[in-house]
Structures are given as C-alpha cells and as structure tokens.
Amino acid sequence: MTSARLEASALSLAYDGRVIVGDLSLAIPAGRVTAIIGPNGCGKSTLLRGFGRLLPPAAGEVLLDGVPLARLGHREIARRIALLPQAPSAPSGLTVLELVARGRTPHQRWYDRFSREDERIVREALAATRLDDLADAPLDELSGGQRQRAWISLTLAQQTETILLDEPTTYLDVAHQLEVLELVRSLNRTSGRTIVMVLHDLSLAARYADWLIAMRDGAVVAAGEPSEIATPETLQRVFGIRSALVADPDGGAPHVLPLGLPV
Numbered sequence: 250m251t252s253a254r255l256e257a258s259a260l261s262l263a264y265d266g267r268v269i270v271g272d273l274s275l276a277i278p279a280g281r282v283t284a285i286i287g288p289n290g291c292g293k294s295t296l297l298r299g300f301g302r303l304l305p306p307a308a309g310e311v312l313l314d315g316v317p318l319a320r321l322g323h324r325e326i327a328r329r330i331a332l333l334p335q336a337p338s339a340p341s342g343l344t345v346l347e348l349v350a351r352g353r354t355p356h357q358r359w360y361d362r363f364s365r366e367d368e369r370i371v372r373e374a375l376a377a378t379r380l381d382d383l384a385d386a387p388l389d390e391l392s393g394g395q396r397q398r399a400w401i402s403l404t405l406a407q408q409t410e411t412i413l414l415d416e417p418t419t420y421l422d423v424a425h426q427l428e429v430l431e432l433v434r435s436l437n438r439t440s441g442r443t444i445v446m447v448l449h450d451l452s453l454a455a456r457y458a459d460w461l462i463a464m465r466d467g468a469v470v471a472a473g474e475p476s477e478i479a480t481p482e483t484l485q486r487v488f489g490i491r492s493a494l495v496a497d498p499d500g501g502a503p504h505v506l507p508l509g510l511p512v
Contacts, residue, residue, distance in 0.1 A: 254279035254411055254443045255300055259309035262292070262299045268307065269295040270467045277460075282437045283445045284458035286478075288488055292467040293447045294335065297413050300445065301332035313411075327355035331404035332413040335447075339388055345399045346384040349374055352406030374405035377439075378432060394425030398432060405436070412436075414446035418453070426450070430457045451505040455479045456497055463487045479503035485511065 255277040262270040270292040277283050277300075285293045298304040300311055302318045310317045318326060331352075339348055352374065353367045375381050378398040383391065388399060397417060404412050417433065418426040434457050437444050448454040454461060455475035463470045463478055465487050471478050484492045484505065491508040 254314060255445070256312040256315075257296070257299070257309065258312060260299060260306055260311060261308040262295050262304050263307040264295075264304075268467065270299065272309070273467070273469060274309075275462065275469050275472060277443065277445055279443050280437075280441045281443065281459040282434060282457060283443075283460040283462060284448045284454035285445065285462045285464060286448060286451060286454050286487070287464035287470075291464045293464055294415050295467075296464070297332070297415050297445065297447055301330055301413050302326055303332065324355055327407065327409075329409050330411045330413065331407040331409040333400055333404055333415065333417065335415040335419055337400050341389060343388050344385055345375070345380055345388055345391070345402075346371065348388055348399055349380075349384075349402045349406050352403040352408075355407060370408060371406050374402045377405055377436065378402040392425070393421050394428045397421065397425070397429050401429070401432060401436075409442075411443040411445070414444065416447050416449065418448065418450070426453065433457065451479065451484070452497070452503075455505070456500065456502040475502055479505060 257273050257275050260270060260273045261268055285296065287293050295304065299306065302311065310319060312318070313321070313329060349371050350363065353370065375384055378401055380395070380398055380402055383395065388396060391399065414433070417429050421429065430453060433444055433446065436442060458475060461475050461478040462472045463483060470487050471483050479494060481492050481494065484490060489510065491511055493506045493508055494503045495506065497504045
C-alpha cells in the first residue's frame, strides 16, 4: 500500500450520543481509488462524513498527512478535501457553470472577484467531465448522469488533493453508473487525486477501486486489494450471503455472483 493521506486513529463517530463507528483505525492509500463497502447502516457514510470533518469525532481523531483535522481551519480543509454527499441539492435554475464556479469559494476571500485564474480552473473542470457544451444549461434539465458529472466537476474546481464521494451512483441506471465510475477512475489516473467512495454494488467496487474497505456494525472487517477482499468467506462475514466469484473478462477483476442466504 502507498503512503496514507487520510487516517483514522481510534476513531468513534456518533449521532445524538449513539455510537455508529467505534474505535476504528485505518489508513486510506494516497493517490488511489478506495471503495468502502458494507450493508446498510454499517457506518460507511458516517465514516466518510468523519473524514470530511462534517461530523466531529466522539473519540479519537482523523489525520490528513499526519496532521489532525481538528487543528485545521474549515477553509484549509475545504482546500484539501472535497466531499460530495449522497443527494446534493442546488437552487432551482442554477446553470452548470454557476454550480461548478462554487467550487472556487474556498480559494476566495469575501472581497475577491472571480478571476481569470478561477475562470480557467472552472473551464478545465468542465472539460474534464465533458460538460463544456452544457455549461449554460440549467442543472434541473440534465440527465441523472450529466447532473452527477456536474457535481463532480464542482469538486474538481475545488482543486483538492482528496475527493470523497458518498454513493455517487445512487439512483442512476447501469449506463450512467458506468459513466460516472469511468470518470472517477480517469480522474484518478490522470491527476493522481486520492478518491474515496461509498458503493453498494460489489462488482463495480471491485472493478473500479484499487483498494476496498469492508465494514460491518461500525467496524472494519477487512481492507485490501479487490482480489483479497472479494472472496466468498469475506462477503459472508460482511453481508451474510453465499456467493461465487468469476473473473471480469474486461480486466480480470472479481465479479460477485450472489447465491442467496446461508442455508
């Protein structure tokens, strides 16, 4: 595993006093795509919110390049970590360009004007997500896949080293899921950004991620490369299902075939 950019050290996260993630320690490899998998309610999204400091630790800490997030200001974190929630919302009538331009906010003071450099960065973000021709289109009129690409474009305009994506394929059909995940992998390969995403589809996680973290009941069951984690034994421990694996003909990643619940 390459050196860690994000780390959790004895981390506990809670809502209204109820611990969701408890005493968890793990490292996110820098410059790679990591997928967090696990059953509903296991703490995947909660952990992602903790990594983005949207949820302060009940105990322990999150470190970014060895520095506790608690020591960093909100603006500094926003310059280094971008978090795209599961169901982002924007004001009605906002255009794609206006949405993506909001990614420059952490780099501006209240008195700053939108500069030529900001304009260049926003245009590059639109180009990277293939939205140049839709820059002036209202966000409300885009397809689900196009809309998700616009939100990812916003995170690119933020110019962070790390991007956190909470279920970026939710509510998308298969074609748009592949479109978004191909984009995520391409962004990682071309820019070297560290990307962490929560996914439900095990086969897509194994295909598009370099590193998998499997969670259950607020704890990490296993972490490693897809070939190490996507095994019948681990999947039964995590999801309580029987499964078989076949090699993906396009690249050889493990493809999961659910066989049902244990007899």
